[in-house]
Amino acid sequence: MRVLITGACGMLGRLVVEALGAAHHVIPTDVIDGCEFLDVADTNSVFDTVNRTRPDLVIHCAAMTDVDGCERDPDAAFKINAVGTWNLACACASADCAIAYLSTDYVFNGDKGSPYTEFDTVDPISAYGASKLGGEMAVRELCPKHYVVRTSWVFAPHGKNFARSILEAAQTRDELKIVADQVGSPTYAKDLAGFLVSLVGSPLYGVYHFTNSGECSWYEFAKCIIQTAGKTEVKLVPIKSDEWPTPTKRPKYSVLRHYRMELLGRDNARPWQDAVAEFVREWTIAKH
Numbered sequence: 001m002r003v004l005i006t007g008a009c010g011m012l013g014r015l016v017v018e019a020l021g022a023a024h025h026v027i028p029t030d031v032i033d034g035c036e037f038l039d040v041a042d043t044n045s046v047f048d049t050v051n052r053t054r055p056d057l058v059i060h061c062a063a064m065t066d067v068d069g070c071e072r073d074p075d076a077a078f079k080i081n082a083v084g085t086w087n088l089a090c091a092c093a094s095a096d097c098a099i100a101y102l103s104t105d106y107v108f109n110g111d112k113g114s115p116y117t118e119f120d121t122v123d124p125i126s127a128y129g130a131s132k133l134g135g136e137m138a139v140r141e142l143c144p145k146h147y148v149v150r151t152s153w154v155f156a157p158h159g160k161n162f163a164r165s166i167l168e169a170a171q172t173r174d175e176l177k178i179v180a181d182q183v184g185s186p187t188y189a190k191d192l193a194g195f196l197v198s199l200v201g202s203p204l205y206g207v208y209h210f211t212n213s214g215e216c217s218w219y220e221f222a223k224c225i226i227q228t229a230g231k232t233e234v235k236l237v238p239i240k241s242d243e244w245p246t247p248t249k250r251p252k253y254s255v256l257r258h259y260r261m262e263l264l265g266r267d268n269a270r271p272w273q274d275a276v277a278e279f280v281r282e283w284t285i286a287k288h
Contacts, residue, residue, distance in 0.1 A: 011159025082134025110251020
């Protein structure tokens, strides 16, 4: 199949390109060097690219993911996450092309107190969550052949993410303050890429949740990373959300239940702790 990737040079996108491998004709696009240029917020460019390359599927990884940046500049967030996705959804619908859209746990308010399923009511409490929900709405309303994949706390040995930041900070600091009252599910980018590739050619369109299995707080996540890396001399100090300087209100509990995959008997996501062990190994190899 012909698969166009947006954000193909980013943390997740490059892994999706790798996971697709030689089995598919991959068309990598991004706004940075190394890929064919595509600005999803440019309507004409999006339609021109989709009509020229004629993909069977677009995997839409491009997004504004700086949560605090979205809160400070919601217009930029909606331009990229909502309008950019609207452009792609319209272009895909016009070309009879499927689209896989990456969404987030931030579409929920975090008040449920138990894991969210694909059928729960959305209620974002931040500009980032609202803009990503705007993208969801465009995809679901405009493109019949769609997969919406909600995920959370994505990490990898490369790119900007919490897990990598913890390991890098542990190289130079002996104490780290970590939020302990927000709970979610970490997601290893390599595992998420594999899940996205598993959807290629599937007739089962709709909304999916994918994370690694299990749940933890940011503090517990950081503790596992530090211990796995053997940096036990670094002291972790648990703090409350309101002690961390941020303009963004985040959901307190946003664990995503893989309910659709459970009902299909296909939920085989590995525990997040196992993913952390692989992450630390790969980060250590890359560092040296």
